[in-house]
Amino acid sequence: MVQQLEKRLFSLRPPQALLLSFIGLSLAGALLLKSPWASHTGTSWSQALFTAVSAATVTGLAVVDTGTHFTLFGQWVLLFLMQFGGLGLMTFGVFIIYLAQDRLSMQHRATLSEALNEPGHGNLHSVLRAMFGFTIVMEAAGTVLLSFQWVPELGWSKGIYYSFFHAVSAFNNAGFSLRADSLVAYAGSPLVNSVISLLFISGGIGFGVIADVTGKRRFRDYALHTKAMLVGTLCLNLVAMLVVLALEYGNPATLGALPEPGARLWAAWFQGVAPRTAGFNSVDMAAMLPATAFFIMGLMFIGGGSGSTASGIKLSTFIVMLVATRAFLRSEERPVLFGRSVDPGLILKAMSIGMISLFCVVTGTFLLTITEKAPFIDIAFEAVSAFGTVGLSRGLTASLTLPGQAVIMVLMLIGRVGPLTLAFTLANRDRARIQYPVGKLTIG
Template identity: 35%
Template sequence: MAKRTSVPRPARTILIGFLLALLIGTVLLMLPPSTVQEGGIDLLPALFTATSALCVTGLIIVDTSSYWTPFGQVVILALIQIGGFGVMSFATILGYGVTGRLSLGSRLTTATEAHRPVGNIHTVLLGVLRTGFLIELVVFLALTARFVTLGHGAGQSLWLGLFHAVSSFNNAGFALFPDNMMQFVGDWFIGVPLMAATVLGGLGFPVLHQLAKDFRWPRKWTMNTRLVLFGSAALLVLSSIFITAAEWTNPETLGPLPVDEKILAGTFQAVQTRTAGFNSVDTGAMHDPTLFGMDLLMFIGGGPAGTAGGIKITTVLVLFFIAWSEIRGRTAVNVLGKRLSRSVHRQALTVLLLAFAVVFTSTMLILAMSHYTLNDVLFEVVSAFGTVGLSTGITAGLDGGSQLVLIALMIIGRLGPITVATALATPGRRRATELPKERPIIG
């Protein structure tokens, strides 16, 4: 009798692979060749940096440009690429596998109602890899050309172009300049490629894949593609207007800039706030209402099965349509001409409540261990959970316990949505009997 082979669950496979990569990255960053400090560095800075890079977050407690040697920067870049590609791949496979109700070893199906086959697991992985490398290549060439015109040497321009192309597409936010991107606040030839890469990475591979196939036939687009594109466009416009208007006269951010540079800087910050974490103005000098609004943008994040973080645009829009249908007294939730599956209602609510619980608990813990204000701590917590990487400047000043909380937040923010989605998508046992229904008073 043949033995039954045990197939590891997707969530367990993701977690084991992630922890192994994190361990290797931390050890490499602790080696003396990785840092300018003689004898290497302690465990916590290495672990924090490796986690931030692998979770494509961008929060730092030491300056990337001056603290790490070229070898250390290469390790960080490799972790960013592994983190972005790995999460994008596993999330894509999960999405295709669940919608097609097939095992990961079987032929996967697209997330369309027709469930058209796209090949096996290797085809999906190669598709993600080709898409990512193509976008990174275009951005790399654009940035390298600009750095050359700014007076950097050929070799340095190539390295700067490569590092920031990978960091932007993977929504990591790591930069090789002490002020991040503040010195390029009015440079359209730097800002636009970084924004384009960030947006494309945040859309997710399923959306990019469908746009490549059916760009001229919007009627073929899936509900997921329509929600991501509509939500991304709406949030981009609204957040750009909000941040630009709120900081227009702030003498420490947009105030001194010419009108065209104000528009560029406001739009750039709106794009990066969704998940990437680059900053072209001093985030810590922004008005409190601006920071609070950015908390919401970071919490929402980008599209699923991409390099973005947050609870995802689709989750927020699904909850909006559920609430809208309830207000209008509808029994079914219709989204863009399609009826929403009732199981998705529970999934969206579960993700929202779990995310809120994590953010609330972490904020309370750090407030208890530090002397910083609620606004600063909440911004840092949401940035870590949303794998954004923006900071008001308090990260390095936090004690070790608070930094460990941020490390846990980055891991939960990066792996949490995928593992929760895996658990929710896996059908459980059916009960032989059901309990009687009863309705409590709501509201």
């Protein structure tokens, strides 16, 4: 019996193993959060499971207040779930094998490649070293810098703990905060805004990019993916900040409530870059204009970088779809990006990811309109936030019904493991032995 179970486990495809790992991590976290030591007033099974799934998928949506509901033990459980979920449970297991044997089997390499979304196998060791080293350095540096804000306010022990919790949550793009208002009280703080945004941007850009940047000095020597991610991240973040600033500058409930122009700029920057990856907010999301909420939904759908702690369809996928559309409009045979042609198979994969993701979001939104009694913009915002594992909400999360919580949990899991990974898990990937003649369809 045990041998048959082991045989089945080792025969799992990498996408299946990755999905089951996140489900197992969530269930283990739910058991710990349900324990009497994890909360002050007790946690229901639905609250424990929802919070565990949200932490394991580094989303940040919460049905209870993290800072007041959970004890120190419960908060540490959330920290471990965020850390394991952010870096990938399979990454931890393979890294242990790597330390013990100094080599990886082909199956372990395939599993790790799926977790990191790295197409090749030759650079996995370097990605692992860069990933763990960079994680330790960034979280430690973030803790030290944030302590300058919270130690004077809260004292040494509580201030350092606050700093460490938010540094881990930010770098892993989880968005959990020990404050009920997230970071609204620090909307105009240069220190908190710059450190937190640096942490979730660096964690969400992709570890393959980090390894490439640290190993090369000149931009022209970077890999095509690295160039696309660096330029795309810079452009999208600047555009997001300017759009949020323009739409919300006169809103008395958001940016308009801040007295100084500098504070409004910091809040616009933070709320412009956070939706693509992290669930922190420095202004009231429910008070934002519908146009701003709709724009933020687009940012959440795009997400961060491949092989990072962020989710969404990924920025690289969005870039491939853009250059493919541009090539079609220009009647070019192949899309070109930074002097390199884009593989048609990659375009097909990008279009598939976008279509599957859109289907998941639309289906989730449709189901939530049945289970929840709330404005449509709030429901759609919640669904996109869950799929992108962002964690921003317009106030709907705490009032979700049990069926609504189930829909959001499924969206969070799908968003974390990736829609294409889920499709590969459910579909038969064997190649067809029969080749059919080419047919023509009229489209457009």
